Amino acid sequence: MKILVLSDSHGNANNMTQAQCKDALLRGQGRCLQAVQSDPARYAPVVLWACRHECAFDAQCEGSRAWFVYQLVGCYEDKTPFLQATMDALDHAKSNGGWRIFYLAELLSRFACDGESAAADALWRKYDRLYADLSAKKRRPNRYFAELDDFGNLCVILADSPRHMAKIAGDIGRLYRTHDFYDSRDFDWLHADKVHQYRKSLEKHAARSADIAAFLAVGRICRAEDEATRMLQPQRRHPQKGIALSIWLRKKADAATVQSYADAYLAQTDPAARTEALRAFSRCPFPGNPAPILADADAPCDALREAAWEALEYIRHPAVRDFAIARMEENSSQALPIFIANYQPQDEPRLCRLVSGLRVDRACTTNWHGIHLDILGMADKGLRAPLSLLRHIYETTYCSNCREYALQQLGKRRALTDEMLAESLWDSNSDIRAYAKRLLARRKK
Numbered sequence: 511m512k513i514l515v516l517s518d519s520h521g522n523a524n525n526m527t528q529a530q531c532k533d534a535l536l537r538g539q540g541r542c543l544q545a546v547q548s549d550p551a552r553y554a555p556v557v558l559w560a561c562r563h564e565c566a567f568d569a570q571c572e573g574s575r576a577w578f579v580y581q582l583v584g585c586y587e588d589k590t591p592f593l594q595a596t597m598d599a600l601d602h603a604k605s606n607g608g609w610r611i612f613y614l615a616e617l618l619s620r621f622a623c624d625g626e627s628a629a630a631d632a633l634w635r636k637y638d639r640l641y642a643d644l645s646a647k648k649r650r651p652n653r654y655f656a657e658l659d660d661f662g663n664l665c666v667i668l669a670d671s672p673r674h675m676a677k678i679a680g681d682i683g684r685l686y687r688t689h690d691f692y693d694s695r696d697f698d699w700l701h702a703d704k705v706h707q708y709r710k711s712l713e714k715h716a717a718r719s720a721d722i723a724a725f726l727a728v729g730r731i732c733r734a735e736d737e738a739t740r741m742l743q744p745q746r747r748h749p750q751k752g753i754a755l756s757i758w759l760r761k762k763a764d765a766a767t768v769q770s771y772a773d774a775y776l777a778q779t780d781p782a783a784r785t786e787a788l789r790a791f792s793r794c795p796f797p798g799n800p801a802p803i804l805a806d807a808d809a810p811c812d813a814l815r816e817a818a819w820e821a822l823e824y825i826r827h828p829a830v831r832d833f834a835i836a837r838m839e840e841n842s843s844q845a846l847p848i849f850i851a852n853y854q855p856q857d858e859p860r861l862c863r864l865v866s867g868l869r870v871d872r873a874c875t876t877n878w879h880g881i882h883l884d885i886l887g888m889a890d891k892g893l894r895a896p897l898s899l900l901r902h903i904y905e906t907t908y909c910s911n912c913r914e915y916a917l918q919q920l921g922k923r924r925a926l927t928d929e930m931l932a933e934s935l936w937d938s939n940s941d942i943r944a945y946a947k948r949l950l951a952r953r954k955k
Contacts, residue, residue, distance in 0.1 A: 532556045535582075536565055536872065537570075538910040538938030547703075550585045557582045560596040561617065566938075567872060567908040569609035576616035578938035593621050597632040605643075605656035611636070619667050637664055641681055650691035669704045672711040676722065679712055683725035694731040694757055701729045705809040714843055733840045757794035760824075765797070772797050781811035788814070791821040800825050804833055823847045823884075823898060826891075838864070843877045850884045851891065856897050870906045882907055886915045897925050905932070910939035920947060928953070 526534070526545045531553050546553045566575045583592045600614040613710060615636065615948035621629035640661040665682070669675045678700070685692045694701075705712065705726075716723040759768050775787035783902065788806065797805060803825070806818035822830055831852035837845040844865060853861060868878045882903050888895040900923075903916040917934065920926050926949065934946035 512564035526558055527710065528553060534581075535560055536567075537906075537908050538565075538567075538575060538578060538913070540936030540938075540943075543578070543585075543936040544933055546582050546585045552590075554586070557586075557592060558595050561592045562599040562607065564610040565584075566609065566611045567910070569613060572910045572939065574609060574613035574616045575938045576620060578615055579617055581936070589621070593626055593629060596621070597628065600636055603661045603699060605640070605749040607656045607659070611660045612667075614662060615664050615667050619670075625770070633664070633668060637661070640664065644692075645688075647691075658696060662700055665697065665700045666703055667874055669700065669708070672708050675704060675708040675710065676715050679715070680719055680721040683719070683721035683723065683728075686724045686728050687721065689879070694728050705729050720887075737812040749820060753789075753792055755790055758795035759790060768799055770792065773806070776802060781809065781814050785811065785814040785817050786867050788817040788821055791824065793815065793824060795824045796821055800827050800830050803830060807833070811913065819844050819848075823851055828852075843881075846881055847884045850881075850888065853888065853893050855894075862896055862898055862902075866902050870908070872908050879907075879912070882912050886912060886919065888921060895919070897923065900925070910937065910942065913937070914939050914942050914945070917945065921945070926930065 528539070531542055531545045534545070536558060542556075545694060546557060555640050557579075560579045564574075565579060569575075583589055586592065596614055600611065600618060603611045605611060615633055618629040618633055622633065640657055643657045644661055652748055665678045669678050676742050681696055682692075682700075712722055712726060716726050756831065761773060771787070771790045775790065778784035778787050784806070788803070788880050790804075800822070803818050803821050807822060807902070809815045809818065822833070825848075830848060831854075834845045834849035834852060838849065842864060849864075850861065865881055868876045868881060870878045871878075885895050885899050885903060897920070900916045900920050904913055904920065907913050907916070917926065917930070920930075928950070931946045933952075934942050935944070936952070937943050
């Protein structure tokens with residue numbers, strides 16, 4: 511394997527082990543790319559691993575990170591081993607409801623855009639196999655099945671020209687015509703993201719192709735349903751139950767309305783009815799004395815007890831703070847969010863010890879992600895999170911969105927070093943890269 515040595519390597523990542531480089535890769539940190547730039551041969555096994563395995567923490571929210579991995583591949587003059595690894599992985603990948611096929615396909619599309627015809631061939635091979643699976647189905651016992659999702663995502667990636675879009679539209683139109691269980695809710699991303707781009711071309715093809723005509727007809731139904739939903743939305747006074755109602759109470763309702771929901775909760779004695787009423791405060795601070803909710807936090811009814819703990823996370827009150835401190839040792843994962851909501855400056859040592867002591871893993875076994883979000887959300891409640899915890903989140907989180915929020919808060923408090931900004935120029939998160947670029951440019955003036 512030939513190595514492409516880059517002239518802008520970064521010395522601060524030179525001493526990373528392969529394990530540290532892989533960990534930085536899984537977090538999406540720019541130091542991973544810095545390390546590979548500085549010593550490509552040393553970290554080639556890590557990059558090969560990345561070409562076979564999904565690297566994003568939450569691909570639905572932060573993207574697949576295919577761009578990030580392809581920058582690693584770009585550190586090598588000979589991309590063949592990495593291309594072959596990615597093609598093999600896609601070829602053998604099974605639809606399982608995850609994002610692996612989407613990630614591998616997006617990574618291969620970057621090879622294809624750079625002229626690697628084998629990558630394009632591999633993508634269309636996967637397309638044909640998934641389409642055959644969809645065509646072979648005789649019925650649809652469930653609303654969702656993994657092959658449909660993977661095929662739809664692959665279509666969005668492959669629809670990069672009028673010719674390709676016409677083929678995809680014809681194939682999907684044939685599914686619509688021959689299988690009555692495929693409908694306007696399927697392939698909604700493709701309809702929303704690509705059809706407008708190629709509409710004129712598709713309409714010309716539709717005059718000669720019943721399949722493409724069927725595809726466009728279903729797309730019109732999809733758009734009509736979306737428009738009807740938008741027209742109906744303003745007529746709704748508020749959501750009817752659950753978290754949506756609680757958010758409406760917090761953001762839209764006046765004090766009298768919020769109090770009426772509180773009175774309704776207090777009037778209930780049946781555990782099920784009391785639970786349902788209390789859910790109105792799962793995202794909205796309960797007005798008045800929190801004593802009834804504190805009592806329900808020890809209720810024998812599991813659902814009522816859980817609703818009470820959830821409501822306490824949005825109440826700032828001395829009694830609630832005392833409750834959280836008293837329960838910290840026996841149930842830290844539930845008590846920590848309540849303690850954070852009731853944070854006071856003198857709590858800094860205790861809070862830092864508790865949060866930094868949580869194990870941060872990709873499986874989120876300790877609820878660290880939720881706790882990190884609570885720390886980052888302190889600013890919205892007028893609280894100043896300890897700088898050491900913001901740095902801790904920046905260093906340890908696997909979620910690039912959380913790293914972005916931590917970086918921004920550190921920036922507002924003038925706690926960002928040039929080294930942090932330099933590695934952020936290579937981060938997997940494009941917003942982090944843009945933010946770091948702006949701040950560094952400002953510092954150079």
